[in-house]
Amino acid sequence: MHDVAALAGVSHITVSRVLNDYPSIRPETRDRVLAAIAQLGYRRNPAARALVTSRTRAIGVLSPAVAQHGPASSVLAVESAARAHGYHPLVTAAAVEHDATVAALEFLLDQAVEALVVIAPHETVFGAIRDLDIRVPLVTLQAPDRPGGIGVDQAAGARLATEHLLELGHTRIQHLAGPERYLEATARRTGFADAMARAGLTAGATLSGDWSAASGFAAAARLEPQTTAVVAANDQMAIGLMAALADAGRAVPGEVAVVGFDDVPEAAYVRPALTTVHQDFELVGRRAVEVLLARLRDDEAEGAGEPGATADVIPPRLIVRASTAPARRA
Amino acid sequence: MHDVAALAGVSHITVSRVLNDYPSIRPETRDRVLAAIAQLGYRRNPAARALVTSRTRAIGVLSPAVAQHGPASSVLAVESAARAHGYHPLVTAAAVEHDATVAALEFLLDQAVEALVVIAPHETVFGAIRDLDIRVPLVTLQAPDRPGGIGVDQAAGARLATEHLLELGHTRIQHLAGPERYLEATARRTGFADAMARAGLTAGATLSGDWSAASGFAAAARLEPQTTAVVAANDQMAIGLMAALADAGRAVPGEVAVVGFDDVPEAAYVRPALTTVHQDFELVGRRAVEVLLARLRDDEAEGAGEPGATADVIPPRLIVRASTAPARRA
DNA sequence: ATGAGAATTGTGAAGGCTAACATTTGGCCG
DNA sequence: CGGCCAAATGTTAGCCTTCACAATTCTCAT
Numbered sequence: 001m002h003d004v005a006a007l008a009g010v011s012h013i014t015v016s017r018v019l020n021d022y023p024s025i026r027p028e029t030r031d032r033v034l035a036a037i038a039q040l041g042y043r044r045n046p047a048a049r050a051l052v053t054s055r056t057r058a059i060g061v062l063s064p065a066v067a068q069h070g071p072a073s074s075v076l077a078v079e080s081a082a083r084a085h086g087y088h089p090l091v092t093a094a095a096v097e098h099d100a101t102v103a104a105l106e107f108l109l110d111q112a113v114e115a116l117v118v119i120a121p122h123e124t125v126f127g128a129i130r131d132l133d134i135r136v137p138l139v140t141l142q143a144p145d146r147p148g149g150i151g152v153d154q155a156a157g158a159r160l161a162t163e164h165l166l167e168l169g170h171t172r173i174q175h176l177a178g179p180e181r182y183l184e185a186t187a188r189r190t191g192f193a194d195a196m197a198r199a200g201l202t203a204g205a206t207l208s209g210d211w212s213a214a215s216g217f218a219a220a221a222r223l224e225p226q227t228t229a230v231v232a233a234n235d236q237m238a239i240g241l242m243a244a245l246a247d248a249g250r251a252v253p254g255e256v257a258v259v260g261f262d263d264v265p266e267a268a269y270v271r272p273a274l275t276t277v278h279q280d281f282e283l284v285g286r287r288a289v290e291v292l293l294a295r296l297r298d299d300e301a302e303g304a305g306e307p308g309a310t311a312d313v314i315p316p317r318l319i320v321r322a323s324t325a326p327a328r329r330a
Numbered sequence: 331m332h333d334v335a336a337l338a339g340v341s342h343i344t345v346s347r348v349l350n351d352y353p354s355i356r357p358e359t360r361d362r363v364l365a366a367i368a369q370l371g372y373r374r375n376p377a378a379r380a381l382v383t384s385r386t387r388a389i390g391v392l393s394p395a396v397a398q399h400g401p402a403s404s405v406l407a408v409e410s411a412a413r414a415h416g417y418h419p420l421v422t423a424a425a426v427e428h429d430a431t432v433a434a435l436e437f438l439l440d441q442a443v444e445a446l447v448v449i450a451p452h453e454t455v456f457g458a459i460r461d462l463d464i465r466v467p468l469v470t471l472q473a474p475d476r477p478g479g480i481g482v483d484q485a486a487g488a489r490l491a492t493e494h495l496l497e498l499g500h501t502r503i504q505h506l507a508g509p510e511r512y513l514e515a516t517a518r519r520t521g522f523a524d525a526m527a528r529a530g531l532t533a534g535a536t537l538s539g540d541w542s543a544a545s546g547f548a549a550a551a552r553l554e555p556q557t558t559a560v561v562a563a564n565d566q567m568a569i570g571l572m573a574a575l576a577d578a579g580r581a582v583p584g585e586v587a588v589v590g591f592d593d594v595p596e597a598a599y600v601r602p603a604l605t606t607v608h609q610d611f612e613l614v615g616r617r618a619v620e621v622l623l624a625r626l627r628d629d630e631a632e633g634a635g636e637p638g639a640t641a642d643v644i645p646p647r648l649i650v651r652a653s654t655a656p657a658r659r660a
Numbered sequence: 661a662t663g664a665g666a667a668t669t670g671t672g673a674a675g676g677c678t679a680a681c682a683t684t685t686g687g688c689c690g
Numbered sequence: 691c692g693g694c695c696a697a698a699t700g701t702t703a704g705c706c707t708t709c710a711c712a713a714t715t716c717t718c719a720t
Contacts, residue, residue, distance in 0.1 A: 001706065011670050016708060024667055041463065046442050047386065048706035050377035051675050065410070067402035067611075068595075075405075076397055076423055083422065088441055091421045092413065093406055111418055112376050133371065213599040236596065243599040266566065269543040269573040270600055281397075331676065341700050346678060354697055378676035381705050 001042065008036040019044055050112075057087045059292065060108030062101075063119045065093035068211065068236065069264040070281065074119045074141055077285020085293055087114075096181060101128040109134070115292040117141060122181040137295040139288045143183040150288045150312040154184050157277040157316035158191025161231050161259040164275070164318055166199050169327040170229040170257060174204035176219050176241060178211050178233040188233045188261060209237045216240025220248065228256060228327050235260035235267050235276055242270065242323065253325035263319055273321035280314060287312055331372065338366040349374055380442075387417045389622065390438030392431075393449045395423035398541065398566065399594040400611065404449045404471055407615020415623055417444075426511060431458040439464070445622040447471060452511040467625040469618045473513040480618045480642040484514050487607040487646035488521025491561050491589040494605070494648055496529050499657040500559040500587060504534035506549050506571060508541050508563040518563045518591060539567045546570025550578065558586060558657050565590035565597050565606055572600065572653065583655035593649055603651035610644060617642055 005012040010029060017025055018033040036042075050056045059082050063071050079089045090111055094104035101124050108116065109132070116138040118125055126146075129138065142151035158175075165173055175192045178185030189206065196203045204224045209215030216237030221244070223230070232238035238260030242252050252258055252272055260267060260276035267274040291312060335342040340363060347355055348363040366372075380386045389412050393401050409419045420441055424434035431454050438446065439462070446468040448455055456476075459468065472481035488505075495503055505522045508515030519536065526533045534554045539545030546567030551574070553560070562568035568590030572582050582588055582602055590597060590606035597604040621642060 012706090013671085013708080014669060017669085020708085024669090026668065029668080043440055043442070045381070045706055046440065047377045047380035048675090049708075051375070051381050051677085051706080052708045054675075056377065065406060067399050067406055069397050072397035072402040075421075076395060079421060079423055080395070083437065088420055088422075088437070090418055091405070091409060092418075093409055107413065107418070110373055110376065112373070213596050217599060236599075239596055240599045243601055243603075246601045266543050266569055266596055266600075269547060269570045270596075271573055271576045273573075342676090343678080343701080344699060347699085350678085354699090356698065359698080375676050378705090379678080381676080381707090382678045384705075 001044070004033065004036045004040055004042050007040065008032045056112045056114055058111060058113045059087050059089050059289070060105075060111070060113035060116045061089050061091045061119065062104055062108065062116065062125070063091060063093050065095055066211070070142075070234070070262050070279070071119050073281035074285050077282045078117050078119075078141075078289060079285075081286040081289035085289060087289075087293075096122050096124055096179075098124045098127060101125055102131060105129070105132055105134070109136075115139075115296060117288055117292070121146075121183050122179070123183070124181060137292050137299070139291055140183075141284055141288055143187070144313040145187065146183065150291060150314075151284050152279040152314045152316045154187035154316075155191030155194065157261060157279070157318075158188040158231060158233075159195045160191075160316060160318045161261065161275075161277050162192050162195035163199075164320065164324065165229045165231065165257060165259065166195065166201075168229075168257065168324060171201055171327070172204060172224070172226045173201070173229045173231060174207060174224060174227045176207045176209055176216060176230055176232040176237050178209065178237075180208070182211075185233055192231050209233070209240075212236055213240035213243070217244045220244030223256070229258070229324070230256060231259050233261055235262045235264045235274060238274055238276070238323075239266070239270055242272070242274070253323050254328075257324040257327070259324055267319075268321065272323045275321045275324040276319050278317040278319050280317075283314055287314070331374070334363065334366045334370055334372050337370065338363045386442045386444055388441060388443045389417050389419050389619070390435075390441070390443035390446045391419050391421045391449065392434055392438065392446065392455070393421060393423050394452075395425055396541070400472075400564070400592050400609070401450050403611035404615055407612045408447050408449075408471075408619060409615075411616040411619035415619060417619075417623075426452050426454055426509075428454045428457060431455055432461060435459070435462055435464070439466075444626060445469075447618055447622070451476075451513050452509070453513070454511060467622050467629070469621055470513075471614055471618055473517070474643040475517065476513065480621060480644075481614050482609040482644045482646045484517035484646075485521035485524065487591060487609070487648075488518040488561060488563075489525045490521075490646060490648045491591065491605075491607050492522050492525035493529075494650065494654060495559045495561065495587060495589060496525065496531075498559075498587065498654060501531055501657070502534060502554070502556045503531070503559045503561060504537060504554060504557045506537045506539055506546060506560055506562040506567050508539065508567070510538070512541075515563055522561050539563070539570075542566055543570035543573070546572075547574045550574030553586070559588070559654070560586060561589050563591055565592045565594045565604060568604055568606070568653075569596070569600055572602070572604075583653050584658075587654040587657070589654055597649075598651065602653045605651045605654040606649050608647040608649050610647075613644055617644070 005015045082089045092104045094100045118140045121140040140149045143149040144151045177189045207219040213236045217240035238258050260274045263276045263278035267276050331342050335345045412419045422434045424430045448470045451470045470479045473479040474481045507519045537549040543566045547570035568588050590604045593606045593608035597606050
């Protein structure tokens with residue numbers, strides 16, 4: 001910076017002002033400085049900047065350590081939203097274990113992130129958050145019923161899926177749930193149970209998987225004989241389940257109708273095409289960053305009067321495809 | 331840090347030494363400092379640290395802006411490898427356009443990353459790299475034939491897939507290629523062409539898609555009537571293609587055999603299960619970080635004597651499933 | 661012209677940390 | 691029991707920015 005100033009024939013503070021779009025700078029001076037910067041290939045040192053402003057402009061992102069569509073989309077959305085606001089994301093993946101989660105959060109906190117986004121949270125994360133006494137704004141994605149939660153209403157999505165099957169005349173329905181500790185999994189299960197209860201029906205036993213197609217495949221063996229429809233907690237498991245049914249010679253949707261959740265890009269291209277619940281991950285990510293930045297601004301303005309945890313609920317959308325059909329009359 | 335020092339009854343430099351595992355500190359002193367740190371919940375300011383050491387310990391990751399399995403896995407692998415070495419990743423997604431790529435790289439460089447990883451590079455990236463005069467170590471993933479490239483041998487993978495079809499007796503084979511500007515796409519296309527040429531066969535017209543299942547689906551319409559097998563440049567397109575074939579009542583693999591690429595988790599659970607080429611993304615990511623850190627160490631040791639661009643090639647593996655079968659005799 | 665006020669630029673300090681050098685403490689040998 | 695060396699700890703300065711305040715220059719109305 002010193003060199004730039006010398007080359008442009010100004011003081012270092014003028015360079016700083018040009019860099020920060022300070023209003024009252026003579027255009028000619030600005031040009032001279034800009035030229036010097038370009039000539040020298042100068043880049044401002046973010047560490048020095050962060051030191052003096054005490055703002056890192058970093059947002060920590062805690063994501064599950066899987067390459068699945070949902071989390072990956074969320075990371076992407078958060079990333080681009082953050083960047084659009086001049087922030088940069090520090091992405092860290094962690095397994096579900098308490099220690100790993102704590103370590104990952106510690107890592108992010110050590111980097112002095114100004115805010116945190118937790119994607120696809122599980123119970124452990126909340127424990128870790130409590131243990132750590134986190135002082136930065138934090139949102140959790142896809143758990144809109146929790147304080148600080150933002151995302152698609154998971155329970156509503158599962159309800160939608162279930163009601164779709166009910167409307168088709170199904171009465172013997174089972175739920176293929178995700179791992180218990182994931183908030184998304186429990187919310188979806190609740191939504192399913194709600195819809196069944198509301199219809200005055202008793203659900204079949206809950207099957208459970210680990211989000212993977214393999215676990216959906218395995219779950220098929222535990223399907224009850226009278227079941228005519230399954231609400232799967234995500235598309236991967238639904239796809240695995242359909243594969244197992246196909247292998248067993250049981251027609252989908254003829255004998256068993258299947259609904260997924262997430263609307264992964266492949267959902268429309270498996271056969272039969274998967275009826276599923278679409279989530280707007282892009283919007284969720286953008287909204288999360290907006291909320292975070294707003295809270296950051298509030299903190300800056302004055303410590304008190306925090307608006308608290310404004311839950312932000314985005315409605316899901318049912319996409320009907322070929323994997324669901326009316327129940328055959330008994 | 332000052333407060334910690336006061337509480338522990340030592341000077342700030344001793345605190346710094348404890349934090350940095352400096353050898354000669356009396357164990358008792360260390361414990362006292364550690365206790366003070368814990369009591370105060372003190373965290374070292376990374377900006378100040380970076381300022382004085384002039385090391386940010388940040389690695390920039392440029393990834394394509396898609397939530398697909400391949401890139402997502404690579405990001406994840408790079409992330410965990412970097413963290414294991416005390417670095418943190420700055421992930422930035424960019425579209426393929428030149429300007430977007432330059433902007434993304436500029437962004438990373440502005441954050442003073444010490445090294446760069448470019449995932450799934452396309453031609454534009456190399457142009458952008460040239461334009462920017464990048465002075466930090468850089469590796470490109472999945473383009474092992476380029477200088478600084480690390481990854482699975484894409485051409486070899488496509489060759490493997492093609493040879494598998496040839497062994498099954500297929501002679502009328504078409505390639506469903508990825509977007510032209512992606513290095514992975516061209517390498518795979520080359521591998522396919524090689525294998526065909528070696529077998530003395532003429533390939534059918536090259537179909538092209540954009541990596542998506544939808545584009546694979548659309549490509550089915552352009553399949554030549556005599557074609558009995560297709561080598562798709564990725565699994566998504568293969569899945570889309572199979573869906574279209576199923577809709578058209580053409581049996582897979584009976585009438586048309588299909589091979590994919592990537593071995594996405596769903597590949598084993600579509601029906602027919604997809605024969606594909608497996609890549610060890612985890613290993614690629616780890617290797618990339620290792621190479622980068624080694625180069626960083628070398629730079630530190632002395633400017634000269636750089637080992638140059640050590641290309642690092644990882645072999646792919648063919649996974650045979652149900653979507654390929656012997657060609658029917660003519 | 662001349663002074664007021666605005667516009668533009670400059671000076672000095674500080675932010676939290678580590679490196680280099682300086683000092684103190686403790687152990688051990690003669 | 692003094693002195694010397696190594697171990698342990700302290701002092702000072704500086705990394706590169708930005709902020710607060712200060713000084714200069716310019717523009718006009720009088």
